[in-house]
Amino acid sequence: MKNSHKTLLALGLATSLGLMSACGGGGEAGSEESADTGPAFTTNATGNLSAWGFENADEVGTSRLDYAKEKLTGVTIKIDATAFDAQKFTTRAASGEVPDVVQMDRGLVATYAAQDLILPLDSCFSAHTVDVKSQYYPSVVDDVSYDGHVWAVPQFYQPPAIILNKRVMDAAGVTEADIDTSKPDVLLPAVEKMYKANGNNPTTMGFDPVATGQSALWILGLGGQLIDAEGVPTLDNPGNTKALAFLKQLLDAQGGYAKVKSFTDSFDTFGAKNQYVKDQVGAQVNAQWYVNVLTPYVKDVDIAAVPFKGVDGQPFTVAGGSSFVIPKAAKNPDAACAWAINLTAQDAWMAAGAARAKTIAKTPGAINTGLFTGSPAADEAIRTKYVKTSDNPGFNQTISTYYDVVATGKSNGASPAGQQISTELQNAITSSLLGTKSPEEALKDAQTAAMRAYNQVAG
CATH class of the missing domain: 3.40.190.10 (Periplasmic binding protein-like II)
Structure with missing residues (x-):
């Protein structure tokens, strides 16, 4: 369980950036750009994808990584599984040598959006038919919304x-x-x-x-x-x-x-x-x-x-938690978009719930406390299937309290x-x-x- 905690913390860590390039493996997302929605992402996810995130991933992380890999059959994924570092991020941004997708705390997203270092993802969500308002808790969306756009794919929500x-x-x-x-x-x-x-x-x-x-x-x-x-x-x-x-x-x-x-x-x-x-x-x-x-x-x-x-x-x-952003200089934004969307899809979260349940089953007396994903539908589905009443009333009541408060969350606000x-x-x-x-x-x-x-x- 200590490992699970460390992973949840680590999952709140990463970001990156640069200038958009149409060359490199993957689709042509970013070759056309709208003043209203940013780059025109497509679902053509192919080629090489570089990602930064998932430090010390546990079964919740690795199960989702496996799920996304299965979905992106035409993409070769390379992950820098180190903690996000702001100085490293800005240095790489200045050089233009950035990953295609970066995991970072949602509190940082507006800062990099205002600096024109990451891409707005309105078109990314649209291309994959994701209704942001229904997919995520409103407070989670508020965390990554700035200047009329949504700039990150949210994951996790630790109330x-x-x-x-x-x-x-x-x-x-x-x-x-x-x-x-x-x-x-x-x-x-x-x-x-x-x-x-x-x-x-x-x-x-x-x-x-x-x-x-x-x-x-x-x-x-x-x-x-x-x-x-x-x-x-x-x-x-x-x-x-x-x-x-x-x-x-x-x-x-x-x-x-x-x-x-x-x-x-x-x-x-x-x-x-x-x-x-x-x-x-x-x-x-x-x-x-x-x-x-x-x-x-x-x-x-x-x-x-x-x-x-x-x-x-x-x-x-x-509404604290992490997210995925796509740097402006990403060489394969289409694959980055598809990877982030699949990592936070309902089926990916259910795979994570199953993996966590399997781990808990190997530990006598362990209690499943659920997963808090940033998506109300995924949270409820995991709770219904895997969070069972234990023989400890105090833990049962504690777990229920967190489920009760999750919908009351408020964003800190998004600022440059x-x-x-x-x-x-x-x-x-x-x-x-x-x-x-x-x-x-x-x-x-x-x-x-x-x-x-x-x-x-x-x-």
Whole structure:
């Protein structure tokens, strides 16, 4: 299961680019171009295809790779299975020596689209008769939409929610209803009841919000905004200030950010002495893949889950995940398009579901937590066929919670300065939580830096 987690992380990594060339193996996609839809992709997938992605692929990845290979019988596929690296990407883009297709986090897509380094894929989807709006969750499509076009083929969608440690909660007299992010006056006293320390050092976090790792969830969920509809940074939005002030209040109640970070950095997050086994957290925000990490330790943990709730009191999550882009200099864009479409087709996901089920069947007591693909139809089909009720009610309820929240996802927004916005947000959160700047000052400075980056790219 650790391998599965690492793969899901790795699957959020790759991108690439260049200038369109009509030469090389494969169809003539890109030989004609429309101002409205970009290059005219065809279904003529032949020749050689170079791809960048699938670092440390597990059975979910390899089964889909096998499926796509079977479908593209006239294509010879070569994969650079290394992690995406932005510097490597831009260097290769400058030289024009880029792969035909690249796997990358969806948060980067608009940045490369604005730099004219990747191709719009409207015609790619049309050529393969894929209805983007029905194939993928709306929030996932929003992640890769910019300037009226769709620029990437989405894959995976890892919604965060809150995994509870029932042992810690029960000992403190805290209920699931108390872990309500929309009610600070209820949540904070519950957190304080569960929090334990040795001197000034935490020994049990009442609630680990994963403030920097899940920053968008907290900002957007508590009424803030990172990017407006035009892709302009909005880091100094008043709602962001309120969300950041609450995060500081939450961590100050548990020893302060510096001590919390030191404590949480010590967690054996993927091991047999993880924070749920050792009762080091009462509750923690986690993406769906973390349920997989906990399944080998089902006898050693007592978990449940609740959704993160927005300011309106309704379940809320954000749409993180990876995607495939086609660089502008790709030599075989038709094959790249066909490969990405087949890798994310319903049948490919069902092959992945079957492969995952086969792996789980070899592990006594293992629990199938499902796959979260970015496609609602594939998610439901895999759940129906492979996700069976186990003899552990806590895991059953946790798995169901993630399925319940997946449709509530919201995109962070797409911006030419997406990468810089993320970096500046992390800087603002860190400085604010450490108390070196007020939330207002930290976000104002972050906005200034993000706007500088935005203007450089978008003019």
